[in-house]
Amino acid sequence: MILPSLLLAGAGLATGLLAPFAALSTSEDDVAAAPENPHARAPIDVLLEVTEEAWLRAPNEEWFEAQAELFPDRFEFVEELLEVEGDFEGGWRDSQGEFEFRYDEEEDEFAYWQLITADRLTQGRLDYVQFCASCHGFEGDGYGRSGQHLRPPPRNFQRPNFKFSKVPGSYLPSDEALIQLVKRGLNGTPMLPWALSDEQLDDIIQYVKSLSPEGQGWRDIYSEVGDVVESGEDPWAGRVNEALVRGEEVYHDTAKCHSCHPGYVTPARFEEITGSPPRDELTYPLAKSTDNYQVLGYSMLILPPDFTWHDVRAGTTPLDLFETIASGIGGTAMPQWKNSLPDEDIWAMAHYVQMLIETYKNKPSDRARFMAGLRN
Amino acid sequence: MSLVWPRWASVGSRLLATSAALFALSTAVTAQDAVVNRWGPTPPVSSYGARFDSLFWLITALIGVSFVIVCILLIVPVLRDRARPGHKASFDHGKSLHDKRFTAIVSIIVFVVLDAWVLVVAMTDLREGYWNIPNPDDPATYKVEVLGQQWAWNFRATGVDGEFGTADDILSTNELVVPLNRPVSFNLTSKDVIHSLFLPDMRMKRDANPGAVNIAWFEPVVAGTYDILCAELCGYAHYQMHGKLHVLDQATFDAWEQEASKLAIAAHDANDTEAHWAWEWQE
Numbered sequence: 173m174i175l176p177s178l179l180l181a182g183a184g185l186a187t188g189l190l191a192p193f194a195a196l197s198t199s200e201d202d203v204a205a206a207p208e209n210p211h212a213r214a215p216i217d218v219l220l221e222v223t224e225e226a227w228l229r230a231p232n233e234e235w236f237e238a239q240a241e242l243f244p245d246r247f248e249f250v251e252e253l254l255e256v257e258g259d260f261e262g263g264w265r266d267s268q269g270e271f272e273f274r275y276d277e278e279e280d281e282f283a284y285w286q287l288i289t290a291d292r293l294t295q296g297r298l299d300y301v302q303f304c305a306s307c308h309g310f311e312g313d314g315y316g317r318s319g320q321h322l323r324p325p326p327r328n329f330q331r332p333n334f335k336f337s338k339v340p341g342s343y344l345p346s347d348e349a350l351i352q353l354v355k356r357g358l359n360g361t362p363m364l365p366w367a368l369s370d371e372q373l374d375d376i377i378q379y380v381k382s383l384s385p386e387g388q389g390w391r392d393i394y395s396e397v398g399d400v401v402e403s404g405e406d407p408w409a410g411r412v413n414e415a416l417v418r419g420e421e422v423y424h425d426t427a428k429c430h431s432c433h434p435g436y437v438t439p440a441r442f443e444e445i446t447g448s449p450p451r452d453e454l455t456y457p458l459a460k461s462t463d464n465y466q467v468l469g470y471s472m473l474i475l476p477p478d479f480t481w482h483d484v485r486a487g488t489t490p491l492d493l494f495e496t497i498a499s500g501i502g503g504t505a506m507p508q509w510k511n512s513l514p515d516e517d518i519w520a521m522a523h524y525v526q527m528l529i530e531t532y533k534n535k536p537s538d539r540a541r542f543m544a545g546l547r548n
Numbered sequence: 549m550s551l552v553w554p555r556w557a558s559v560g561s562r563l564l565a566t567s568a569a570l571f572a573l574s575t576a577v578t579a580q581d582a583v584v585n586r587w588g589p590t591p592p593v594s595s596y597g598a599r600f601d602s603l604f605w606l607i608t609a610l611i612g613v614s615f616v617i618v619c620i621l622l623i624v625p626v627l628r629d630r631a632r633p634g635h636k637a638s639f640d641h642g643k644s645l646h647d648k649r650f651t652a653i654v655s656i657i658v659f660v661v662l663d664a665w666v667l668v669v670a671m672t673d674l675r676e677g678y679w680n681i682p683n684p685d686d687p688a689t690y691k692v693e694v695l696g697q698q699w700a701w702n703f704r705a706t707g708v709d710g711e712f713g714t715a716d717d718i719l720s721t722n723e724l725v726v727p728l729n730r731p732v733s734f735n736l737t738s739k740d741v742i743h744s745l746f747l748p749d750m751r752m753k754r755d756a757n758p759g760a761v762n763i764a765w766f767e768p769v770v771a772g773t774y775d776i777l778c779a780e781l782c783g784y785a786h787y788q789m790h791g792k793l794h795v796l797d798q799a800t801f802d803a804w805e806q807e808a809s810k811l812a813i814a815a816h817d818a819n820d821t822e823a824h825w826a827w828e829w830q831e
Contacts, residue, residue: 302784303784303785306697306698306740306783307697307698317739317740318697318698318739318740320739320822320825321695321702321739321822321823321824321825322697322702323719323820323823360721360722360723361700361721362697362698362699362700362721364699364785364788365788366785456810456811456814457811457814458814459814459815459817461817467820467822467823468822470819470820470822472817472820473815473817473820475811475814475815478811481807481811482811534794536725536794536796536800536803536804537800537803540800540803540804540807543807
């Protein structure tokens with residue numbers, strides 16, 4: 173019994189002697205002076221239950237009917253229409269909530285709205301917290317623990333900007349477009365291709381949409397919801413070589429892609445195509461700053477990809493590239509090309525860019541030779 | 549199945565014989581498949597990789613031999629001393645001096661000779677391989693800072709200026725390019741939970757812990773593209789946390805590094821301090 177008592181006494185004595193030093197090492201002033209790092213917010217008091225239902229913008233009547241067909245288990249269509257008041261208002265009600273077309277007197281606007289129940293938002297929130305919150309943050313503000321220092325930064329869902337939804341920039345992406353995005357993931361970033369069930373994805377997306385602040389994004393009566401840009405048939409199928417020639421011309425001349433992305437021709441060829449001299453360092457991309465994506469209030473610098481070097485985020489098939497080019501990249505200097513160029517030319521550029529990726533990306537010696545040829 | 553058992557065969561011996569036959573059959577099938585389909589690890593392509601492979605095979609061989617001996621020691625007495633017509637089952641509890649002496653000698657052989665053998669080989673391999681960390685001040689050492697996160701690997705190399713935390717630092721996600729035949733030294737940490745950087749072809753694995761910096765290294769000796777994995781269950785998408793390691797010969801690598809640094813400068817934003825996550829190199 174003597175040895176344990178001695179040990180205990182020794183431990184007590186040591187603690188007593190060390191305590192003042194421990195107290196010295198952290199004074200309260202230091203703790204107060206530390207600036208708040210939103211990434212380091214401890215995930216305590218995280219509420220998993222959403223108590224308020226949300227009215228979110230829905231595309232239109234056809235969309236709702238398509239939804240009912242898409243999820244027959246969930247969307248049990250009830251033939252009980254909401255009271256129709258006046259000529260311009262109407263709605264549907266089903267097992268998942270209400271959908272309506274209504275007139276806002278204050279704003280003098282008509283819009284389709286979808287009611288997402290609190291239960292469904294809670295379901296979405298549970299999945300969101302499990303799969304998304306580590307980067308996008310528990311409140312969807314993009315300040316998740318794993319999102320710190322990350323460039324490009326994780327999306328802030330409190331701002332309705334999306335880069336790779338493939339929906340033209342003036343529209344909010346439809347549910348299908350968002351589900352496609354989440355399933356596809358973003359190459360070269362920690363945004364993975366998520367293998368979740370359609371129901372989970374649907375719930376998560378409803379929840380993400382509900383993060384829009386009042387009067388913005390999906391809670392804005394003036395927003396419009398759009399689908400993935402229409403691609404049509406590939407007009408160059410079977411004659412890709414012609415597409416490459418046309419693509420090179422459009423890329424460097426009409427569309428002036430080289431003003432941000434690198435140019436992939438020699439200076440002589442550049443003058444031949446465009447009739448004007450190339451910019452300095454034609455074969456390097458030029459980064460541009462945008463206020464639409466911010467971290468800690470600081471605008472992000474966005475580097476347009478060099479297709480022979482960087483990962484293209486939203487897929488590398490000609491169709492993916494067509495959709496990305498045609499819809500533009502929301503909130504950045506990359507404009508929407510659909511309707512400003514004929515589809516045929518956008519397809520030609522898609523083929524041209526795809527050729528660049530396939531021939532030179534991840535082939536360092538081939539790429540070095542190609543670029544050296546352009547620079548001499 | 550019309551298997552004819554000898555009259556003297558008891559239920560126990562029939563079971564034993566059947567399971568022995570099945571065991572032999574499955575072993576033969578597995579071994580044949582292993583040879584035909586080349587089971588086993590990918591060839592080691594780092595300077596110390598072969599050491600760990602030979603240690604692995606040494607341990608496997610020692611265990612294999614011990615396993616066979618133990619099986620013989622078990623099966624022979626079971627057959628020899630079993631109950632059969634004209635023979636009563638015989639056994640003892642191993643309490644005689646002879647038995648104790650035998651046990652002691654076997655234990656000494658296993659613990660002193662075999663275990664010490666493995667320990668010496670393992671410690672030599674560690675000292676000359678894994679723990680033989682390259683000098684960070686040597687210009688030949690290619691230094692990489694690794695920041696794990698749910699669910700990706702972020703890499704930062706110094707770029708041509710050899711300094712971390714400058715505009716030309718080469719940043720990449722899930723993709724790492726390293727030079728051939730030069731030691732590559734890692735500083736690893738994590739933003740969120742414990743990850744583990746695993747380069748199976750290089751025989752290198754090291755944990756990335758939040759709040760601490762771990763050190764690891766390897767030297768690739770064969771150019772090519774290899775896997776980068778996470779070897780620590782780190783959450784739902786752990787299985788998707790992987791990338792590619794490209795080993796380039798020195799000339800190709802030099803050209804690549806020049807270009808990567810130049811593109812890094814184009815993407816660098818001096819005022820965006822939140823993005824500058826480099827730390828001072830830990831030795």
